[in-house]
Amino acid sequence: MITDIQSHGNDQIMLFLDHEQFRILPADFIFKFGLRIGLKVSHDTIVKLLQADEVMRAKNFAVNLLHEEQTYTKPKLVEELNRKGFSQKGINASIEDLERTGFIKDETFARKWIRRREKSKPRGRKMLRLELINKGIDLSTINQVLSNIDSNKELSTALRLAEKQVKRYKSLELHVAKRRLHGFLTRRGFGYNTVEQVMQKVLSS
Known part of the structure; x- marks a missing residue:
């Protein structure tokens, strides 16, 4: 049973189950999961809370990486999330959410990469293709971007x-x-x- 919900700053809460600290969670989980003092929480709900929290943490970690450096592709982000210790399910869900909201766009990355090469280290199509493949960009995206090179x-x-x-x-x-x-x-x-x-x-x- 939820015995207390305390504000933890930065849009977070501390959830107490049976008078013991359970976990720090995003504050919007109160509305998302209908959390309230006195609510009996099933095992399934606890699992869903933990899974949703991991997805949120994975997504926040990835967004911070993208803000620090705009040269992260989808495969590179997955690699970093794996290194951080997130589960595969959490990684997949967070990446899907980031793609849906437009944070991850490999086509945009590929175009920026080509423009960067044009300014600093010009390359022909063959080398650009190889570099983008090595970055983990899928071939259909690479072909689409390279087709725009005059x-x-x-x-x-x-x-x-x-x-x-x-x-x-x-x-x-x-x-x-x-x-x-x-x-x-x-x-x-x-x-x-x-x-x-x-x-x-x-x-x-």
Whole structure:
């Protein structure tokens, strides 16, 4: 039986069962579960309280991570929640809630990642795809985001990188410079056609 409900600050309550402290819970659980002094609480209700509390704590932990750093994908958040010791059921429920409310959007993450790369470390589609796969983004989302990259823009990015890089090859024979530039652009994820077009522009035959 609930024998007392005390305010615990920060929108929390301390719930007492049979005159003993039971648990600190979110204050809105009073209305969500109809908690009141004198209420006889069944085992099933206690289980539901504990499960709902874990989901809330997992969600709050994930939201705090997202506020600290906006580079968390869904798989990364799941990894962090597992490391924190939350149950799989609690993790799944909290992640579903965060997705439903728009806190987790892997498409938004992917777009931000591409923009960040464009500004600091430009990459071609192939490398961007690999990086996003390694981040745990699903292929359908990756394909959708990459399809929005304009081919002309990718070509201009590759050309800009090549013009900067080729300055280091001035003392090399042409065939060596071509081989090195080809490797440089390929390693950065640019496709064959893009690489060939850039080679023709920056290195004379």
